[in-house]
Amino acid sequence: MKRFMIGAWRWLDDRLGISALVGPSLEHLVPHDARWWYVFGSATLLAFIVQVVTGVGLAFSYTSSSSQAYETLQFITNQAPFGRFLRGMHYFGASAMVLMVGAHMAQTFLFGSYKFPREMNWTTGVLLLAFTLAMGFTGQLLRWDSTATWSVVVAAEQAGRVPVIGNFLAQFILGGTSIGGATLSRFFAIHVFIMPALIFLFIGIHLMLVLRHGIAEPPVAGQVVEPATYRTEYEERMRKTGHPFWPEGAWRDFVVGTGLIVVIALLAYFVGPPKLDAPPDPSNLNADPKPDWYLLWYFALLALIPPQLEGYVMILAPVIIGILLLAAPMLNNRGERAPSRRPWSIAVVLLSVIMIGSLWIEGNNSPWSPNFDPQPLTEKVIGATSGPVFEGARVFQTKGCLNCHLISGDGGRRGPDLSYIGDTLSEGDIVIRIVNGGVNMPAFGSSINPNELTQLTAFLQSRKRPMPAGLEAPQR
């Protein structure tokens, strides 16, 4: 039997050329000291494979029809055997892919691995990052719930700001002039056919380039990249100290990849897929569309930049960032690779992480959004059960002030915390602010009557810090 199997394999291998095809990939020499820092690329590839496998599985039940997609997702999540798990794997696989591609990029940048002769490795990687984010966004839209449909509108609005062709792009995204039958199917085509095809193509090119140029060694201070001599030096080093990729170089990829799949599966099982929002009814206005976590930082950016710059940032920032990323190796493809000799590279990565992280936190909290469902102020917080202060608190709630301002921890965070406003603004200042409005605050002069104004002012004036013990006003 064993002899038969070996014979059959040899016959197949001879006719199909499997060893001839895969052998050089497995046997190519890699630096002996390329260890745990070098696992992110293969982890990204593995996460993509998870996406393909789970995506194909989901496609067996998913219907890309505007009228039925939501119901099929409910079926997949709540009724189909393993459907919830599969959706969870697909979601956390996407998250893993974004994280791993980010880590791979940061490592490549810090190690200066984008320099000669690997410029195109970097460029194809940047395109793969863009395709990954596009997959993430279109994937969120395929959830086709209320958040998804309104996210399509937001995407169309952003595309609309592109000069000259903005309206055309917006309508291309919507599949017409509004959300409807043609909207979902085009995102399905982009998510399931176009983007995966591009990713397969560019992964192929990326891997081919890795084999062609070899894996960059961990950088050593003083060991500079000089295009005239680099290839000779690299080949010499590989001959002396390199290891075959299989098995010496590959086992760490295998360990990390296995761990990654286990983590994705555990999260899918215990946390599960993102909950479906309300059905995709564009007449339901109680929607609060937010992107998934990997684009939340961009959502926050659009809230925080000055409105007069917003259009330019919306259109030009992605273009400039894209050009800078693509051009990075052309601008600096020789010299030192060690981060210790390129401290600015550490600063770039750190600042990027801090910027994206800070924006992510802000986006998660969304302090600029009104709180549409604030807890009513309690009598304890108000400090009165009748009279102008009590009535003023009622006005504070009915006039929407509580939607935007905090009082003792309750309310919105869009405007300043007014818990102690009585300590800082006089009665006259409060009246002027309510009637005329202020920076980023509506004027209520035409929608509040004098009695309500008096009560509201009394309430706000009563918002003072408690006096420290022993400093209370003397009793008369």
Add this chain to the structure above:
Amino acid sequence: MAILGIPLVGFVVAPIFRKTTGKWISVGKMTDFEIGKTVTVTVTDPSSLPWAGITAKSALWLRRVSDADFVAFAVNCTHLGCPVRWLQDAELFMCPCHGGVYYSDGTVAAGPPPRPLIRYDVRTVNGQVEVKTMEIPITTTL
């Protein structure tokens, strides 16, 4: 190349050129609407594709200003298109996404919106309030 490319591109972009708006539709009797109140009105796109299902629906904000006058606003924030909500007592529209605020006449009260809420054409015919269907308003200026 052209034999394959022209039909393909034509097919993919065709929905853009499909005329679906600009039709007058009734949204209720005049007596259904109280003077000074702003209410949400649901409309169904009369030219929607058969498989649009629930997505053929859309909404607008309708305000009866006086006995004979109505104004109708698109529900889309002019900042990035999110659905604005009406707070009756505060007499404000508020946007959940980036905090845009509008007065009852649709003008910007606060936040990032670059222009007032877009208005629909409204008319009254034989005691019925009619609005002219409109595409999702896209802000195309930087």
